[in-house]
Amino acid sequence: MRILIIGAVAAGTSAAAKARRNNDKAEIVIYDKDIDISYSACGLPYYIGGEIEGIDELTPRNPEFFLKKYNVDIKTKHKVVKIDHLNKTLTIKNMNLNEVFVDNFDKLVIATGATPFIPDVEGIQSDNVFFLRNVQSAKSIHNFIQNNKPKNAVIVGTGFIGFEMLENLIAEDINVTIIEQQNKIAPNLDQDMSRFLENILMQKGIKILKEATLTKIENDKVTLKVDTLTKSEQDVNIIEGEIELQSDMVIMATGVKPNINLAIEAGVEVGVTGAIKVDNHMQTNLPDIYACGDCIETFSLITGKPSYKPLGSTANKTGRIAGDVITGGNIKYKGNLGTGIFKLFDLTVANTGLSEAEAIKEGFDIQVCHNIKPDKPSYFKGKEMVIKAIADKKTEKILGVQIVGYDGVDKRIDVFVTLITYGAKVDELFHLDLAYAPPFSTTKDPVHYTGMILDNAINNNRPLITSTKLKTLVQSGKKVQIIDARVNKQFEKSCVDGAVNIPHSKLRETMNSLEKDTLTVTYCNKGVTGNAAQNILLNNGITNVYNLSGGHKFYK
CATH class of the missing domain: 3.40.250.10 (Rhodanese-like domain)
Structure with a gap:
């Protein structure tokens, strides 16, 4: 069997590793147009901020490693330009030699990932505008900072990358303004939790502009179109609905879109989210062609409806499933909750499952609670976290959770992920035998309290x-x-x-x-x-x- 894989980051290398474990005789070749492979994209902001000393720590495995350990041949700087599904061939351009050749496959895995969304803005191609997506872009940002010593920066977008870059640019003593087109920051949070987070950031002196659209970038300034200003923005001058900000560099954190052009040209079907449509075995509509990672459409574990969640954890899982299935396995994808977590200074922000807005849109009759509890006793310097939980009144199951806090947020969100995955009802949370000792938690954990509050509201007439x-x-x-x-x-x-x-x-x-x-x-x-x-x-x-x-x- 000859297995070809397009893409050598999380999904592609996971597919190759699993395929090799199942079949030691298969020929496995990965083609990737980039220089770097199998890197930790989520760690890139921390390299820029100096928390990770060398970029090599984020790229521990090279083609030689995969060839030696897995007998997988990874060819970098090789761009696949065409998929011929009828003849089962790929047309590939060797970018090192500027030569084009054809390779054949028995099974093909498309793991082409995602590309940054590039808005139509004048000056977006300037040398001081950056999209953080891969190792080379991280190096470019790092080198620009070291060589140009920027004093002011603008970050566009308040998702994971935007906030992680905020922290790491400030660590480089850069004056940062973060702008958001929507009327709230952090798209993974509901409006109330978003406001709660924003208030904390305002108290830390973070400059936030909401309902602001980037319209022009030139030299050392950017122009924004604005609708309204909040308390954190009163020191900004508005002239005819526009703002000019001093900015020596711009970080575009405006999200990503699935890299699907190659697949579409081959006749691969695209789903309602705009990503490649696959079944729970990662099979596309074409025989012997599979897809995984940030280029595919997955589905919600709660609603069963299609969703697009370009996360590293999901990419690794779907890659492993693809590698298993093409070599005779039967692992099935069971859906996701869109779980996310990020660090922001001393804060931790996490979410899983449906938001309140999403639950209402899906037609659930919901109960919402906000639980404010410390992660451990005050005599162990415990700090409060706010847990917002959404439950379905009819089934009494938890639908989603959002947490803003300090220590111990990761532990609690993972407990909630497990509870939602296995369909726990709100009254069951109180009975969980969670680990307790004063250095780690309170006797009744915040998870317990969340269950008690929801149970009282739904079942005990305590609305x-x-x-x-x-x-x-x-x-x-x-x-x-x-x-x-x-x-x-x-x-x-x-x-x-x-x-x-x-x-x-x-x-x-x-x-x-x-x-x-x-x-x-x-x-x-x-x-x-x-x-x-x-x-x-x-x-x-x-x-x-x-x-x-x-x-x-x-x-x-």
Whole structure:
């Protein structure tokens, strides 16, 4: 059997390694138009920021390694220009010798990855504009910084790459402004969690421009078209809807698109997301042609609907499946949750599953909660994390989770990933026998608390109201009793609009002053005492009582 693979990064090399393990006699050749192979793309920003000393640490395996260990022949600087599926041949250009030749295959794996999305902006091809996608682009950015000592930079986009570059450019003492075309930062977060993250970044002095579109790049400045400005942007001058920012370099982190032109020309079918359509064995519509990695369309584990999630973890899995199937195996892809995590200064931001917006769009009747708890006790310097969880009221299963915090976020998100994958119901979270010792967690872990809050809301008549819905309710003019159950000192410092202060300790003795038939909302600082106040009211005949999800802290 002769196996040809197009692409030698995560998916392609994973396919080759698995195919070799299954079949020691097959001829396996990988063609890649790039110089570097099997590199850690997610580590590139940290090389630029100096956290990783040498680029070689991100490229530990070269063609010689694969030939020696796996008997896989990887040919770099070889661009595949045509796939002939009828004759089972590839036309390849050797870019080193400028020669074209033809190779034949029994099985073909397309792992052509993704390419940066390049917006139509004047000056986008300038020498000081960079797209971080591979090792060579990382070297170019690193060399530009070392040689030109830029003072100001603009980053376009607030996804994983945008934020990771933000941290690492600041580490190089560069004054950075990050701009976002949408009305919120971090596309993987819901609006409320996005605002929460933005407030933290503002407090750190990070310059953020939302609803801003890059229109022109020239020399040491960029021009933006803007719609509105928020608090973090008040020092920017707007002239007729445009802003000029000083910028010695521009990082474009505007996302990627699947690299599918070669496949389309060969007759490979493309899915609704614009990526290559494959079945759960990575088979395309053409016989003996498979695809994997960032060029393919996968599907949601929750909804079963097609999705495009260009993540390194997904690329490795789909590559392994392709390599297994073409050599007689039967591994099937079971879907993904779109799990993501990134580091931003001392913060960690993570998400998995459906967002609130996505769940509503899919027609789920959802329960949302915001849980603010420390990762470990305060005497071990525990720091709070905010966990937003979305559950389906009908099945009581968790649909999605978003976390913004410091330490221990990775542990909790992975627990939630496992729970969602295996269909856990909210009441099961409390019974998890999670590891506990003070250096690592609290006795009741934030995961436990999240389950308890959701279970109370869905099954025990302890409904929650989100900050957004409460604000809308107050603005509508509808009659509502809002009870601040904190001590007077906290109330006087800051409170929810329209609230009255009845401390938890005095709630029972002032019960008669409340209207029993009026919609009532209780809250405290983070939610626990607000729930206790809610219990008191419910047990004393006030039946329509909501607790503010995340308390005043998240509301503020």
